Amino acid sequence: MRAFVLVLAGLLLSACAASIPDDTATRSAPLPSSLPPMKLFSSPQIAPPSRFNAAIARDFLDLAFELESGRKLPVLTRFEGPISVRVTGAQAQSLRTDLTRLLQRLRREAGLNITQVERNQEASITIQVLSRAELQRYVPQAACFVVPRISSWEEFKRNRRGAAVDWTTLQTRERMAIFLPGDVAPQEIRDCLHEELAQAIGPLNDLYRLGDSVFNDDNFHTVLTGFDMLILRAYYAPELKSGMTREQVAARIPSVLARLNPRGQKIRSPVANKTPRAWIDAIETALGPKASDVKRRDAARRAIEIARVQQWTDNRMAFSLFALGRLSLAGESDIALASFLQANTIYSAGPGTRLQSAHVAMQLAAFALSSGQTEAAIRLVDENTSVVARAENAALLATLFMIKAEALALQGRTAEARAIRQDSLGWARYGFGSEKAVRARLREIAGLSQRLREGRPS
Incomplete structure (x- = not known):
């Protein structure tokens, strides 16, 4: 589900602009003949976790001792010593820049002894860049992934069905391989880098109840958060070591968190209950590619019902509503709008889910633009x-700016619209990648206001 958010960001726009052909010029502004340079983020602005340490301790245990499939891991495993990273295969400049930034953050925020070495040197972790087609030829559902005891793609192909890549047999970590595509948007490469490197080093599980973490299959957060860095710092605390059981770690993790996150001792926040498998299955059916549209919408409604039975008022209820909203865009826009509004109310209530609220706000802004509410x-x-x-x-930022530019143009504020549209393109180069993808997004946004410009009912 790694690419879920990028796909989802375009669903409303595609639904609203489906009748606008790719070569249709708009009256708002001609599409630019050339795109500006790609924009890159600089200094990270990371907020510390805002939850009770007792809740974080339970999160740590569930992240560290289970796989996403639900299989249990018998012991904690980690690297016991310095961690080295190398990159093989064709790599874009954006990957080199993003990896350097990520390693700096891991050293500074998680306290890890991690460095990059040359591609021809032995390394703890090998990041191999492949084409998307080659990667998905062997693992069709994966955008990127990490495997243990492997250092190359050829080695993975020889051992992919054997015990060598079985995480449950590990006692400690010595060699890992991350496989990611190099022919996708820079943001998607970076997102893969953050999630897979974090899993190569630390926890292997994802938990839907986490609203402030990359370790969540909703994929709203795509760069490591303050919570994630705390988890990784705790993972490598001297009080812990490879081979410890869940019970042994459970006895020590409260004091580890008290030392690393003293503010979390004072915060009193609710402890979320476990997520039942039935809800996860419903969400995976709703968002997966295999079921029909009708079955996917039914699954989203089932997820909402389970959330109500569980009496959830957290991000899991909001995500259930969000899923129904995005699945209702094509033919039931009233249900989509109502679902997005309800999801936004829940997401906006908590400090840890402001990013999720921003994703919903993009959908609502598109609704507003298409109805002339500039x-x-x-x-x-x-x-x-x-x-x-x-x-x-960057993909979401570019989309928001494009929507604002169209709204300004509708108000006759042409110079302002031109400036913000130009600003959006630099971010779009990073978020969407190819010039073709950037121009397609511009046309989709323009299509939202096209009928209004032509005096036609929407």
Whole structure:
């Protein structure tokens, strides 16, 4: 589900602009003949976790001792010593830049002894860059992945069905391989890098109840958060070591967190209950590629019902509503809008889910633009720009700016519209990658206001 958010960001736009052909010129502004240079994020702005240490301790145990499939891991495993990283295969400049930034953060925020070495040197972790087609030829559902005891793609192909890549047989970590595509948007490469490197080093599980973490299959957060760095710092605390059982770690992790995160001793936040498998299955059916549209919408409704039975008022209920909203865009826009509004109310209530709220705000801003509510569209963009920038989501940032540019153009504020549209393109180069993809997004956004410009009912 790694690429879920990028795909989801375009669903409403595609639904609204489906009748606008790719070569249709708009009256808002001609599409630029050339795109500006790619924009890159600089200094990260990371917020510390805002939850009770007792809740984080339980999160740590569930992350460290289970796989995403639900299989149990018998012992904690980690690297016991310095960690080295190398990159093989064709790599873009953006990957080199993003890896350097990530390793700096891991050293500074997680306290890890981790460095990059040359591609021809032995390394603890090998990051191999492949084409998307080659990667998915062997693992069709994966955007990127990490495996143990492997250092190359050829080695993985020889051993992919054997015990060598079985995480449950590990006692300690010595060699890992991360496989990611190099022919996708720079942001997607970076997202893979953050998630897979974090799993190569630390926890292997994802938990839907975590609203402030990359370790969550909803994939709203795509760069490591303050919570994630705390988890990794605790993972490598001297009080812990490879081979410890869940019970042994459970006895020590409270004091580890008290030392590393003293503010978490004072915070009193609710402890979320476990997520039942039935809800996970419903969400995976709703968002997966195999079921029909009808079955996917039914699955989203089933997830909402389970969330109500569980009496959830957290991000899991909001995500259930969000899933139904995105699945209702094509033919039931009233249900989509109602679902997004309800999801936004829940996401906006907590400090740890502001980014999720910004994703919903993009959908609501598109609704507002398509119905001529330009002030509402601009307000939604302005209220969410800073949180999206802090989360380093260039694709979402570019989309918000494009929506605002269209709204300004509808108001006759042509110079302002041109300036913000130009600003959006630099972020779009990073978020969407190819010039073709960037121009397609511009046309989709323009299609939202096209009928209004031509005086046609929407």
